[in-house]
Each structure stands twice: as structure tokens, then as C-alpha cells.
Amino acid sequence: MQFIENKTFDEIKVGDRADLTRRLKPQDIELFAVVSGDINPAHLDAEYAQSDMFHKVIAHGMWGGALISALLGTELPGPGTIYVTQNLNFRRPVGLGDTVTVQVTVTAKDAALHQVTLDCLCTNQDGDTVIQGQALVIAPDKKVRRPRVALPEVHLHDRGDGFEDLIRATKDLAAIRTAVVHPCDELSLGGALAAGDKAIIHPVLIGPKAKIEATAAQIGRDLTGIEIIDTPHSHAAAETAVALAREGSVDMLMKGKLHTDELLRPILNKETGLRTERRLTHVFALDVPHYPKPLLVSDAAINIAPTLQTKRDIVQNAIDLARAIGISVPKVAILSAVETVTATLPSTLDAAALCKMADRGQITGGVLDGPLAFDNAVSKAAAETKGITSAVAGDADILVVPDLEAGNMVAKQLIYLAGAEAAGLVLGARVPIVLTSRADGVLSRLASAAIAQLFVHSQQGEQRS
The missing domain is CATH 3.40.718.10 (Isopropylmalate Dehydrogenase)
Structure with a gap:
């Protein structure tokens, strides 16, 4: 069985990093729109997107932000992490088929508050920065090791x-x-x-x-x-x-x-x-x-x-x-x-x-x-x-x-x-x-x-x- 395990505040060191990679698929955009209610045509209407400033369908900006959140909550620090603040600078759009690598790196620790500061960087398949920012989290003080939850299958269907x-x-x-x-x-x-x-x-x-x-x-x-x-x-x-x-x-x-x-x-x-x-x-x-x-x-x-x-x-x-x-x-x-x-x-x-x-x-x-x-x-x-x-x-x-x-x-x-x-x-x-x-x-x-x-x-x- 696969497990998910955190790093406690005491285990974390400045310079620690974690990363994940995702390829943007149409269903990612559709699912994000369903969950968030954001039906901006720049994300969902190919005809409109061609006339928009990027001339293609692009991901919701917060799709990349959600990947950062996923990395913080599952890898570094992992389960038990509490988000305090997050700032993001959106540098380039992410289009269909783009592969995004998300990396978080520990830059500072505050022992009094059990807080950890991490630089957050998202780059595309060409190495270009698409999102850059910084996160402040409260790291867990207890070790957590749990079976990895299997996500349900999702079937998207446009009625009719x-x-x-x-x-x-x-x-x-x-x-x-x-x-x-x-x-x-x-x-x-x-x-x-x-x-x-x-x-x-x-x-x-x-x-x-x-x-x-x-x-x-x-x-x-x-x-x-x-x-x-x-x-x-x-x-x-x-x-x-x-x-x-x-x-x-x-x-x-x-x-x-x-x-x-x-x-x-x-x-x-x-x-x-x-x-x-x-x-x-x-x-x-x-x-x-x-x-x-x-x-x-x-x-x-x-x-x-x-x-x-x-x-x-x-x-x-x-x-x-x-x-x-x-x-x-x-x-x-x-x-x-x-x-x-x-x-x-x-x-x-x-x-x-x-x-x-x-x-x-x-x-x-x-x-x-x-x-x-x-x-x-x-x-x-x-x-x-x-x-x-x-x-x-x-x-x-x-x-x-x-x-x-x-x-x-x-x-x-x-x-x-x-x-x-x-x-x-x-x-x-x-x-x-x-x-x-x-x-x-x-x-x-x-x-x-x-x-x-x-x-x-x-x-x-x-x-x-």
C-alpha cells in the first residue's frame, strides 16, 4: 500500500525542496471550472480564446496555485500543514498540453511560531517561469504516516x-x-x-x-x-x-x-x-x-x-x-x-x-x-x-x-x-x-x-x- 508521510518542523531544514509535475488536460480545466464556478470563456470557449490576448485556451491562474497547495499539503511539509499566507506572481499563461513543474523550497524557519517560509516556483516544459511566489505555513509537530487516499473516478459529461x-x-x-x-x-x-x-x-x-x-x-x-x-x-x-x-x-x-x-x-x-x-x-x-x-x-x-x-x-x-x-x-x-x-x-x-x-x-x-x-x-x-x-x-x-x-x-x-x-x-x-x-x-x-x-x-x- 502507498503511504503519505509528512516532515515535522524539527525535521525540516532550510534548503529542503519538493516538486511535482502535471500536464494540463482539457478535463483539468473543466473540473476546475465545475468546482470553482469560474466559467470565464478564456478557459472554456476555444473560439473566444482565439480572439483573446493569448490566442489559445489557458488554465485558470489558480490551477497552478492549487498545485502549490497540493505540494505543501502532501509533500513538504505534508499532512498537518496549516496555510498562513501565500502570494503569487503570474508571469506566463499555461496552455493546453503544457507541462508544469511545481517546486517549493524552504527559505526560513521560525521556531517560536513553528512557521516555515517556502519559495514557490512553477515552470513550463521550456523552463519558463509561469508562477512565482512565497508561502508561509505552520508546520506539523507530530509525525503523520497514512495510507494514500484513492481518489474517485470523475466522468465529465456535457448534458445533451x-x-x-x-x-x-x-x-x-x-x-x-x-x-x-x-x-x-x-x-x-x-x-x-x-x-x-x-x-x-x-x-x-x-x-x-x-x-x-x-x-x-x-x-x-x-x-x-x-x-x-x-x-x-x-x-x-x-x-x-x-x-x-x-x-x-x-x-x-x-x-x-x-x-x-x-x-x-x-x-x-x-x-x-x-x-x-x-x-x-x-x-x-x-x-x-x-x-x-x-x-x-x-x-x-x-x-x-x-x-x-x-x-x-x-x-x-x-x-x-x-x-x-x-x-x-x-x-x-x-x-x-x-x-x-x-x-x-x-x-x-x-x-x-x-x-x-x-x-x-x-x-x-x-x-x-x-x-x-x-x-x-x-x-x-x-x-x-x-x-x-x-x-x-x-x-x-x-x-x-x-x-x-x-x-x-x-x-x-x-x-x-x-x-x-x-x-x-x-x-x-x-x-x-x-x-x-x-x-x-x-x-x-x-x-x-x-x-x-x-x-x-x-x-x-x-x-x-
Whole structure:
């Protein structure tokens, strides 16, 4: 076991010195900003920093001061030291990638007060002085030797950062003409207008005009120049939107303030709806803080107890969406409670069949493996512990769940316990359908619209090919 040990006042001699070396990483700056609350853009905004006097992102000045404090508190004098005063002279900035060496040297001792004076010097990799100063401390009079405390792991995650990447990916794409169905509450109308502001969609608002305008007034938005199709109620709004999609006037639907069943009913109409040879399936796109990439979960909202053929469509729709958002060869984990084919667990039999269907070309564009339990689908360590050798295990892009109950639980647990942000899309109809929850905020609605836009352009590109 490693120990941390101090030097008592009597052990310290003038001329004693200690040093430590640290390389400045982006996470050092972010962690210091989180702890201190100092969000000066010179430290956190690369674009701003280029225009600032140093023309680069630099560390907080007190990051170097904190290194001096760490050296005093752990090495010289070490545990039991009490800070009295510290002065610092900041000579040069410390930039990302710079290596800083901190050195403290004892210059004087005061036996009456048990005080020690130390010169403090921080230099960079070129030997240039970046910080210089002097510390006055009360040195400990008792020997301390303790086990070195292991620091907790810290995982930094900008909430919704993965979704911001998706939104940025739509920057050069043409906006998609989108029927926004009954946007008569602040969230659904605000989300649609925000997507319009970012040129993700060209919104066509469908519903009672007076209600839509009243909602716009509540959120302080001007609807000048935005097309509104007046309908008497939400049922009529859904039917009108489906008719527009069927005739090719819009390329996407977006759910507003109405029940999902109310929107799906005209979509599923065999005569006038938007059905194709594919089953309609829902895909959750999740930005999970501790997962390094987008995670798709399907189906957690439409198909209650899917058959094998329906699961084939669930898998294919999810693969098509993953490819549209930039995953060239999606890795698909077919989930069950175990990772072995078991006759008494039908989901394991379906998983094995789906993998064979992919081998035979009945499912294309991705790599499938299953059955896999949730842990070894998303954790390489769990997969290795169980001796699973697989291109998918521990690195899944898509989780295909056994049924709606399992999928809904998986998605909601990731959202409410793991802090995931969720976007939602329904595929398998003639046009994609942005299907968000009433509780979803603007970012989720923007991300859903962005994913749908990427999907539409991907499909149009394939048709041209």
C-alpha cells in the first residue's frame, strides 16, 4: 500500500525542496471550472480564446496555485500543514498540453511560531517561469504516516452534448417540410419553432389556428411567415397531416399535443394511411452520459409483443436510422436475460433466428449478435468476464429488446437513473414521425427533428443512387 508521510518542523531544514509535475488536460480545466464556478470563456470557449490576448485556451491562474497547495499539503511539509499566507506572481499563461513543474523550497524557519517560509516556483516544459511566489505555513509537530487516499473516478459529461453533435450534422442539409400536428402547448410549438429556427425543418402547423396563435403568444413567438392549416380539433389535424404526407406535400410528421394513438390511427389506415411493407417501429435515440456514443433502443413504444417477423422490421428500421446518423456499420445487440440460446426463453430463440436472418441477407447493413444480456451488450468488461468473443458485445450501437415492456423499462431507467437524454422517431411509414413524450424538453425535440432530417436525406440519397 502507498503511504503519505509528512516532515515535522524539527525535521525540516532550510534548503529542503519538493516538486511535482502535471500536464494540463482539457478535463483539468473543466473540473476546475465545475468546482470553482469560474466559467470565464478564456478557459472554456476555444473560439473566444482565439480572439483573446493569448490566442489559445489557458488554465485558470489558480490551477497552478492549487498545485502549490497540493505540494505543501502532501509533500513538504505534508499532512498537518496549516496555510498562513501565500502570494503569487503570474508571469506566463499555461496552455493546453503544457507541462508544469511545481517546486517549493524552504527559505526560513521560525521556531517560536513553528512557521516555515517556502519559495514557490512553477515552470513550463521550456523552463519558463509561469508562477512565482512565497508561502508561509505552520508546520506539523507530530509525525503523520497514512495510507494514500484513492481518489474517485470523475466522468465529465456535457448534458445533451451528443445531441448537439447530431444537430450540428444537419447544418448543410436542406430543411425538411414537416407537418406539426396539433402544436397547442408551449413545448410542442416551441420545439417545432426552434427546429425551424435552426433550419432543420420547415414547419407547417396543423390544428385550431386560434389555439396555436394563443400558444405562440404565451411563449412570445411571432408566427408571421409560418404556414398554419386551420382544423377544428386534434383528430382532424392528424388526418390532414397524413393526407399531406400521402400526397407528398410534407416529408415528415411531428407529434404535438395529442395522444400517440390519435396520431397513429390515420397513419395505419389501410386505404388512406402511410403504411408500407414494413411494420411501424419506434426507436429511442439516447445520449447516455457514461456511454461513448449514441445508443438506439427499439422497440419501446409501439409493438407490444413483436413476432419474429416484426422483430426483423424493428432491427432493419433501427439499422437504417443508425446508418443515417453516421454509423456506417451498426452493431446490433439482440437482448435477452441470458447470453445463451435457451429453449425455455423464447427471446433467445428469436435472437438466434435474427442473427441467422442477417447471415442469409434478410437483414442488411449491420452486424448482429444475440442473445446478449444487457450488461455484456454495453460493457466490454462484462463480456470478457463471461468469455464472450463478439464484434458487438460491449460495443453495441443498437439494443433490440424482447418486447415493449422491457424496452420501455430499459429506456426509462437510462433516462431517469443514468441521466440520459432521449429523442424518439417512428419508422416504417412513408415518412418518419417525430414522436416525443409530453415531458420531453426542447433539446429532445430538436434532436428528434435532427435525426429525422438526417434520415430523410439519407433515404432520398439512396433513392437517387
